[in-house]
Amino acid sequence: MSASTIIFYILAALTLTFGALTVFSRKIFRAAVFLLLSLICIAGIYILMEMDFVAALQIVIYVGGIVVLIIFSIFLTQKAGERLPSRLPKRLLWAILLPVAGLAFSSWVIFNHPFAQTGTAPIEPTVHNIGLQLLNYDQYGYVLPFEAVSILLLASLVGSIIIAMKKKQQ
Amino acid sequence: MKTVLRYLQEVALAFRSLWSGLRLTLYFFTHPRKEIITEQYPENRTTSINIPERFAGEVVLTHDENNEHKCTACTLCEMACPNGTIKIISAQVETEDGKKKKVLDKWVYNLGMCTFCAQCIDACPQNAITMKNSFELSVYNRSDLIKTLNKPGSKLKEKS
Amino acid sequence: MIQFSDITSWIHETLSGLLSPGLTFLAELVLAGVAVLAMVLVFVVIFVYMERKVAGFMQLRYGPNRVGIWGSLQVIADVFKLLLKESFAPDSVDKLLFNLAPYLVLAVSFMALAPISWAPGLQMWDTNIGVLFISAVSSIGVIGILMAGWSSNNKYSLIGAMRSGAQIVSYELSAGLSILAVVAMCGSLSVHDIIQSQADGWWIFKGHLPIIFSFVVYVIASTAECNRAPFDLAEAESELTAGYHTEYSGMGFGIFYLTEYINMLVVAMVASTVFLGGWLPFHIYGFEAFNHVMNFIPSWIWFFGKIFFIIFLIMWFRWTFPRLRIDQLLKLEWKYLLPLSIVNLVIVAFITIMGWHF
Structure with a gap:
């Protein structure tokens, strides 16, 4: 077993542990912090796979942006410091059933998918190549999803502005 | 157009006022001998100490x-x-x-x-x-x- | 002249002769870590002393002048005082997060040092996303501050943490955009490439007015990211006692204090790498004799000189301007710095496409 395999297993174990702690922690702020640690471990796996750019984006977007927003909304809620009430057994049943079903479905898809070898040479994951590929409209270009996502972001921006806008005095 | 000009003017004015403050502190920083007014108290209590006349002692x-x-x-x-x-x-x-x-x-x-x-x-x-x-x-x-x-x-x- | 790369390759060869490749790698990791730790601690001690002296002279007083010659041992005495004090956790704090927060903040600011190029050939991690990595990692630091503020179970700490969160999340944008201006001009995020692209002149001279503007924006925004005055709303001692580290004592507080200065060091290093040419000497095109004299000054003196210049700039701000109110702070970012840096980035992109920079 090489060093990178050992590091991968350590990172994977940490990711799963922190993910489980996120779900099972009874203090909501602690859950947010465990989610953060889990996301950082995923960024570590990206670095292990030499996808530095994706790792950096993972940290910028999820850790620096989304988790901070989650923590902010926790700060602004009342009674956030108290322990959450214990779970209802009926909900617990669904909460176990649904993830297990999701896991079963996705592993069924993965194990039954015929992974074919392609002849195209792998692209170096430098920022330069990623940028060119992102705005490329040839085959394997990503300009359409890129534009679709930007429309989505624009819509959410406009929506948040409308929510925040002051109503005109009648 | 007018609002954009006013906006840029505001930015320029802000830099000007910040610079006037920075210039004063830089002057203080580069002229320590002339400007520092701290008394070196226990050493100069018999020599050069200067207590203002209106200091409220006893x-x-x-x-x-x-x-x-x-x-x-x-x-x-x-x-x-x-x-x-x-x-x-x-x-x-x-x-x-x-x-x-x-x-x-x-x-x-x-x-x-x-x-x-x-x-x-x-x-x-x-x-x-x-x-x-x-x-x-x-x-x-x-x-x-x-x-x-x-x-x-x-x-x-x-x-x- | 002995280069730093010669020393590192000598160490590498000696260790490879003694140990297996895996152990060599581990030993080099430990050596690099210890070297950076020692370097950073020396820097921080110098910075704290410098900060006090600069503050003193700017406020018409002497600063520390009792312990040692010109008060030079004052910082060491203070460190010993902090080490001897009890690191105390109050009764109703969230003990896990309370004790974790300072170490998270410290680890994050050390991580940001990884892609820095200290001298020719002396770089721990030459990654192709260097600058992005630094700004990404330094955004984790805010989580440590939020953790400290929340787990202290104290309203002042909570308010300080929330202010700090709002501030860092907003100012990250304009700091990133101002670095992006240089990245757009030289076409690489790698620290090594950015330095190499400045061999014929620093970007602040080559990049015309837009780069000078983004340098100013970067210094302002990164001062805000370090939570330093005039943006020190997170600690605001006149309103919030000490903000997010109100409840910390002894070395818990000491680590937050240390982290502030390490963050300053990172900011100064990034600013000097991106805008002022890293360890490259100052050259004027066409003056061969002058350039030759400048080449004779070792690269580490250039790098440290630039670092101290930026640090002095940040300290100069701190001791000149009064603290901003929270609404003024957010107004400055969202109404002035961010729109201006977006416009600036567009201008930079235009200049790059037309090839107008040198």
Whole structure:
């Protein structure tokens, strides 16, 4: 077993542990912090796979942006410091059933998918190549999803502005 | 267009005002010998120390060269003092024409309780007391803090 | 002249002769870590002393001048005082997060040092996303501050943490955009490439007015990211006692204090790498004799000189300007710095496409 395999297993174990702690922690702020640690471990796996750019984006977007927003909304809620009430057994049943079903479905898809070898040479994951590929409209270009996502972001921006806008005095 | 110009003008003005502040502190930073006003206290206490005249140290009862003060023992300062620092002990004396008159016997000042608020100075109608700029007021014995301010043998200054 | 790369390759060869490749790698990791730790601690001690002296002179006083010659041992005395004090956790704090927060903040600011190029050939991790990695990692630091503020179970700490969160999340944008201006001009995020692209002149001279503007924006925004005055709303001692580290004592507080200065060091290093040419000497095109004299000054003196210049700039701000109010702070970012840096980035992109920079 090489060093990178050992590091991968350590990172994977940490990711799963922190993910489980996120779900099972009874203090909501602690859950947010465990989610953060889990996301950082995923960024570590990206670095292990030499996808530095994706790792950096993972940290910028999820850790620096989304988790901070989650923590902010926790700060602004009342009674956030108290322990959450214990779970209802009926909900617990669904909460176990649904993830297990999701896991079963996705592993069924993965194990039954015929992974074919392609002849195209792998692209170096430098920022330069990623940028060119992102705005490329040839085959394997990503300009359409890129534009679709930007429309989505624009819509959410406009929506948040409308929510925040002051109503005109009648 | 006008709003954009005004916006840019605002930014330029902000930089100008920030720069004027920065220039002043840079001047202070580069001219330490000229500008620093800190007293190197324990070293220069006998040489170059400069205590401003109006520094409020301890209360003194001013005496002139004939050993005369202006205190009429009206006890307004005693009433003005928030801490009970001042105790005026007066005595009744009989003047030559047979009138009884109140004169100052002891002006007792408890330095340990004084907060140097100078309200007694403001209250005094005769301007008999002032604040001295002395500041090394510590003593080894607490009873030394209770002082009698009128000098022995001093008397009220006659109104001219 | 001995180069730093010669020393590192000598160490590498000696260790490879003694140990197996895996152990060599581990030993080099430990050596690099210890070297950076020692370097950073020396820097921080110098910075704290410098900060006090600069503050003193700017406020018409001497600063520390009792312990040692010119007060030079004052910082060491203070560190010993902090080490001797008890690191105390109050009763109703969230003990896990309370004790974790300072270490998270410290680890994050050390991580940001990884892609820095200290001298020719002396770089721990030459990654192709260097500058992005630094700004990404330094955004984790805010989580430590939020953790400290929340787990202290104290309203001042909570308010300080929330202010700090709002501030860092907003100012990250304009700091990133101002670095992006240089990245757009030189076409690489790698620290090594950015330095190499400045061999014929630093970007602040080559990039015309837009780069000078983004340098100013970067210094302002990164001062805000370090939570330093005039943006120190997170600690605001006059309103919030000490903000998010109110409840910390002893070395818990000491680590937050240390982290502030390490963050300053990172900011100064990034600013000097991106805008002022890293360890490259100052050259004027056409003056061969002058350039030759400049080449004779060792690269580490250039790098440290630039670092101290930026640090002095940040300290100069701190001791000149009063603290901003929270609404003024957010107004400055969202109404002034961010729109201006977006416009600036567009201008930079235009200049790059037309090839107008040198």
